[in-house]
Amino acid sequence: MEKFEKLKTLLQTAEKDAAKFYLNGNAAAGTRLRKFMQDTKVLAQDIRNEVSEIKSKS
Structure with a gap:
C-alpha cells in the first residue's frame, strides 16, 4: 500500500x-511533467509486479 500512496502523491x-x-x-513545466509521467510509469509497473507476486503466493 505504501507504493500506491507514493503514486497518488506523485x-x-x-x-x-x-x-x-x-x-x-510553460515549457519547463512540460519537461517536469514528462519526468513525473516516466516516474509514474516505473512506479505503476513496480506495483503491478508486487500485486502479481502477492497473488501467486496465495
Missing part, C-alpha cells in the same frame, strides 16, 4: 505542472 504533484504546461504554455 500524481498530485504532477497535476500542478500539468496545469502550468497546458494552461500557461
Whole structure:
C-alpha cells in the first residue's frame, strides 16, 4: 500500500505542472511533467509486479 500512496502523491504533484504546461504554455513545466509521467510509469509497473507476486503466493 505504501507504493500506491507514493503514486497518488506523485500524481498530485504532477497535476500542478500539468496545469502550468497546458494552461500557461510553460515549457519547463512540460519537461517536469514528462519526468513525473516516466516516474509514474516505473512506479505503476513496480506495483503491478508486487500485486502479481502477492497473488501467486496465495
